[in-house]
Amino acid sequence: MSYVFDTSSLRSLQHFYPRVFKSIWDGLDDLVAQQEMISTREVFNELERQAVSDEVLKWAKNHKAMFATPTGAELLFVAEIFKIKHFQGLIGAQQRLKGTPVADPFVIACARINQGTVVTEEGWQRGSKSLALKPNAAKIPNVCSHFKIPCIDLEEFMHQQGWAF
Numbered sequence: 001m002s003y004v005f006d007t008s009s010l011r012s013l014q015h016f017y018p019r020v021f022k023s024i025w026d027g028l029d030d031l032v033a034q035q036e037m038i039s040t041r042e043v044f045n046e047l048e049r050q051a052v053s054d055e056v057l058k059w060a061k062n063h064k065a066m067f068a069t070p071t072g073a074e075l076l077f078v079a080e081i082f083k084i085k086h087f088q089g090l091i092g093a094q095q096r097l098k099g100t101p102v103a104d105p106f107v108i109a110c111a112r113i114n115q116g117t118v119v120t121e122e123g124w125q126r127g128s129k130s131l132a133l134k135p136n137a138a139k140i141p142n143v144c145s146h147f148k149i150p151c152i153d154l155e156e157f158m159h160q161q162g163w164a165f
Contacts, residue, residue: 002116003031005039006107006140007046009119009154010060014053025059027163032066039067040074040110045101070106077109081143089138108143117150119157 018025031037044067047060060067070078081087082105090104111118123141144151152160 002114003037003119004107004111004116006120007043007103008121011052012121012154014056018055032063040106041067041069042101042103042106046103073113074109077112078105081105087138087143104140111149118144
């Protein structure tokens, strides 16, 4: 099974300092090496532009191969997502005007085409294992739910790996 990481989950890793939580980072390295942890080029572009720790950015640069360029099949699926009018909100007006990277539709498409699970921090209520879906919202969990693509948060990802600290 592959896990397709969104920017929000990679950014959340900055709370797990590599010198202290070495086993997490070793586990991530192993999953990337096995091509079970993947992402998309647009996530890498977002990481470079957003406030993220030096450790996370360095890790991403050292694992740049996991951030693949979208395939033709993924691009076709992005078009399918945008056929649904309210999902067009995945790209905000400011992002369109400024031309800033937008990873969300590509993360979803990558998971769909690779039969993977999206890992994102969008839409999760802390302390709850349920998604807080807002009807018709243009958020990753809503789109995943609509297309029946598995979607979890970082904590559930770590649980599925059997990691306990």
